[in-house]
Amino acid sequence: MAELAGKRAEGCWERMLEPTGQGVSEPGVSRPSGCDHDPGVSDHDLGVSERDEGRVRRPAGKRPGWGRYPGSAGVLMVLVAAALGTAVTVATHHDPGEALGIFVLAGTLAAATSVRARSVYAIIPVPALAYTMGAGIAGLVHDRAADTTRTALVLSAVQWIAAGFLTMTAATAVAVLIALARWLISRTAR
Numbered sequence: 001m002a003e004l005a006g007k008r009a010e011g012c013w014e015r016m017l018e019p020t021g022q023g024v025s026e027p028g029v030s031r032p033s034g035c036d037h038d039p040g041v042s043d044h045d046l047g048v049s050e051r052d053e054g055r056v057r058r059p060a061g062k063r064p065g066w067g068r069y070p071g072s073a074g075v076l077m078v079l080v081a082a083a084l085g086t087a088v089t090v091a092t093h094h095d096p097g098e099a100l101g102i103f104v105l106a107g108t109l110a111a112a113t114s115v116r117a118r119s120v121y122a123i124i125p126v127p128a129l130a131y132t133m134g135a136g137i138a139g140l141v142h143d144r145a146a147d148t149t150r151t152a153l154v155l156s157a158v159q160w161i162a163a164g165f166l167t168m169t170a171a172t173a174v175a176v177l178i179a180l181a182r183w184l185i186s187r188t189a190r
Contacts (some may be wrong), residue, residue, distance in 0.1 A: 071119030074111035075126050081107020082130035089138040096135035096142075096160045101167030104131045108171040112178035117186040120179035127171035135160040 085103025089096055108127045112120050139160035 066114050067116070069115045069119075071115050071122035074115035074119065074123045077111040077114065078104065078107040078123060078126045078130050081110070082134040086134035086138045089134070090141045093142065095163065096138040097163040100131060100134050100138060101164050101171075104134070104164075105167060105171045105174065108175050109178075112175050112182075117182040120175070120182055124172060124175045124179065127175060128168040131164045131168045131171070132161055135164055 081103045082100070085100035085107075086096075088099045088103065092099065104127050107130075108123065111123050111126075115123065136157055139156060143156055
C-alpha cells in the first residue's frame with residue numbers, strides 16, 4: 001500500500017518537473033485532476049472507493065476495526081449485555097444483582113474499548129440506565145407477588161436497583177477511566 005502511494009507521488013512530481021509547455025509547471029496553470037496520482041496506479045489499487053474534498057474514505061464494504069466503532073455501537077453493546085444479564089437472571093430464578101451486574105460491567109468494558117476515543121463519553125451514563133432497566137424487568141418477572149399494590153412494587157424496585165448500586169458505580173467508573181485514558185493517549189499521540 002505504501003509503495004503504491006509512493007508511486008502516486010512520484011508520478012505527480014515527474015509531471016510537474018516537465019519542461020515549460022509540456023506539463024503543469026507553467027505559472028497560472030492548475031494541476032489536472034489526474035496529477036494527484038500516477039496513471040498506472042488506480043484508486044482501486046490503493047483501496048480507495050471515494051474522495052471527498054481531499055479526504056480519503058475507507059473502501060466500501062470494509063468495517064471499522066476494534067477501537068474505531070461509533071459511539072452508538074458502544075451504547076448498543078452495553079444494552080445487549082444488560083439484556084443478556086437480564087435473561088440469565090430470569091432463567092436462574094434469582095433476584096437482580098450479581099449476574100446482571102457482571103454482564104453490564106463486561107459490556108461497559110467492551111464498549112469503552114471498542115468505540116473511537118472521541119466517542120467514549122457517550123457510554124458513561126449507559127451502564128446505570130441499562131442496569132436499572134434490566135433489574136426492573138428481571139425483578140418484575142421474578143417477584144410476581146410484588147405487583148399486588150403500587151407501594152409494594154415501588155419498594156421492590158428500589159431494592160432491585162439498590163442491589164446493583166456498587167456494580168453500576170463500578171461500571172460507570174470503568175467507562176470514565178477508559179475515556180480519560182484513551183483521551184490522554186490520543187492527545188499525546190498528536
